[in-house]
Amino acid sequence: xxxxxxxxxxxxxxxxxxxxxxxxxxxxxxxxxxxxxxxxxxxxxxxxxxxxxxxxxxxxxxxxxxxxxxxxxxxxxxxxxxxxxxxxxxxxxxxxxxxxxxxxxxxxxxxxxxxxxxxxxxxxxxxxxxxxxxxxxxxxxxxxxxxxxxxxxxxxxxxxxxxxxxxxxxxxxxxxxxxxxxxxxxxxxxxxxxxxxxxxxxxxxxxxxxxxxxxxxxxxxxxxxxxxxxxxxxxxxxxxxxxxxxxxxxxxxxxxxxxxxxxxxxxxxxxxxxxxxxxxxxxxxxxxxxxxxxxxxxx
Amino acid sequence: xxxxxxxxxxxxxxxxxxxxxxxxxxxxxxxxxxxxxxxxxxxxxxxxxxxxxxxxxxxxxxxxxxxxxxxxxxxxxxxxxxxxxxxxxxxxxxxxxxxxxxxxxxxxxxxxxxxxxxxxxxxxxxxxxxxxxxxxxxxxxxxxxxxxxxxxxxxx
Numbered sequence: 001x002x003x004x005x006x007x008x009x010x011x012x013x014x015x016x017x018x019x020x021x022x023x024x025x026x027x028x029x030x031x032x033x034x035x036x037x038x039x040x041x042x043x044x045x046x047x048x049x050x051x052x053x054x055x056x057x058x059x060x061x062x063x064x065x066x067x068x069x070x071x072x073x074x075x076x077x078x079x080x081x082x083x084x085x086x087x088x089x090x091x092x093x094x095x096x097x098x099x100x101x102x103x104x105x106x107x108x109x110x111x112x113x114x115x116x117x118x119x120x121x122x123x124x125x126x127x128x129x130x131x132x133x134x135x136x137x138x139x140x141x142x143x144x145x146x147x148x149x150x151x152x153x154x155x156x157x158x159x160x161x162x163x164x165x166x167x168x169x170x171x172x173x174x175x176x177x178x179x180x181x182x183x184x185x186x187x188x189x190x191x192x193x194x195x196x197x198x199x200x201x202x203x204x205x206x207x208x209x210x211x212x213x214x215x216x217x218x219x220x221x222x223x224x225x226x227x228x229x230x231x232x233x234x235x236x237x238x239x240x241x242x243x244x245x246x247x248x249x250x251x252x253x254x255x256x257x258x259x260x261x262x263x264x265x266x267x268x269x270x271x272x273x274x275x276x277x278x279x280x281x282x283x284x285x286x287x288x289x290x291x292x293x294x295x296x297x298x299x
Numbered sequence: 300x301x302x303x304x305x306x307x308x309x310x311x312x313x314x315x316x317x318x319x320x321x322x323x324x325x326x327x328x329x330x331x332x333x334x335x336x337x338x339x340x341x342x343x344x345x346x347x348x349x350x351x352x353x354x355x356x357x358x359x360x361x362x363x364x365x366x367x368x369x370x371x372x373x374x375x376x377x378x379x380x381x382x383x384x385x386x387x388x389x390x391x392x393x394x395x396x397x398x399x400x401x402x403x404x405x406x407x408x409x410x411x412x413x414x415x416x417x418x419x420x421x422x423x424x425x426x427x428x429x430x431x432x433x434x435x436x437x438x439x440x441x442x443x444x445x446x447x448x449x450x451x452x453x454x455x
Contacts, residue, residue, distance in 0.1 A: 006318060035364065052317065054363070104426055104429050
């Protein structure tokens with residue numbers, strides 16, 4: 001399969017990349033990072049950009065950096081890098097998620113920024129991005145701005161990134177005290193995408209009750225979402241597995257599941273409860289300081 | 300556009316269309332036909348090569364993305380006519396039937412052994428997640444990779 005012809009530019013700096021975008025008619029350029037979604041889409045001619053702006057050589061988009069506000073992850077950091085990053089040792093949810101994305105070759109090329117910007121409705125990182133309350137860092141002709149995770153996904157394959165902007169990275173606040181987070185996913189067997197994926201973060205108070213819960217869901221609705229109904233039920237509740245199960249059993253009212261040939265809407269709804277329960281249980285174990293590692297992180 | 304890269308330790312320069320896929324560049328321009336095209340949808344892994352030491356699916360990369368990089372294909376493993384230990388182990392353990400997936404399997408295994416010299420069976424199987432074999436049921440492939448790392452003093 002051969003992509004349709006396009007102009008190709010490979011800027012070395014963010015400023016140069018913005019200038020390239022600025023020279024294109026709006027909507028005719030595509031940004032190429034790792035290309036693990038875009039190149040297959042080009043081959044199928046689902047995507048036919050006039051210009052491909054390859055941002056893969058911009059060094060400023062690489063790297064993971066701990067700073068005063070928390071942690072910054074460059075848009076070009078690959079899934080494979082997130083799997084083993086020492087800077088993320090206190091956030092095991094990153095390795096746990098990276099490990100269940102696609103396969104080793106795809107993880108070597110595919111990037112966090114590319115996954116978020118592409119906004120596939122069954123991609124994994126959106127759930128984690130939502131549950132951890134990250135912020136997307138955008139850079140454009142009007143300068144830099146940050147968009148909260150919950151405002152980032154605007155529709156199916158739609159994000160808050162403007163046509164003249166570039167996602168440069170994401171940032172996350174410091175891990176709260178007595179907090180734990182986890183990701184649980186049911187893989188679609190052929191594609192490896194999430195039939196359902198749930199990321200959860202729990203923060204416990206001094207008495208061990210749940211002070212705050214946040215739950216991000218992918219693969220269920222057309223747009224990844226925060227399960228606010230479940231979060232509200234969990235807040236202030238006891239932090240034992242039975243309480244978590246009871247909260248999950250009452251359902252997630254935000255769910256408006258898609259049905260397709262891989263899973264009916266009813267089955268997705270069932271899986272949502274199962275994986276919300278697993279993600280919460282593992283997040284709780286981590287918040288209590290037990291590792292919660294080596295669990296059934298997948299299928 | 301013009302690209303310059305290293306392929307199997309040889310400098311290569313070429314004029315390519317930006318839409319040319321890396322796998323087509325390797326097979327059709329450099330005649331390195333050991334890298335196979337199986338599914339052409341980045342599922343099967345038959346097109347696996349190393350780009351700067353990391354295993355990648357060359358059907359899902361543009362040749363221009365490899366500009367300035369070092370590529371190793373299956374043809375780059377044997378030295379002076381002597382099979383690489385992984386290739387020899389695949390041979391000895393009958394780790395192939397039709398052989399179509401074999402170059403990709405070897406390149407995926409090669410990356411694993413570079414990063415994890417003593418993999419257990421689960422790690423070997425996980426490393427092959429991006430490679431499909433429709434003949435063997437994988438058992439002999441796993442056996443071959445274990446044998447290769449045992450010979451190199453690894454494997455648990």
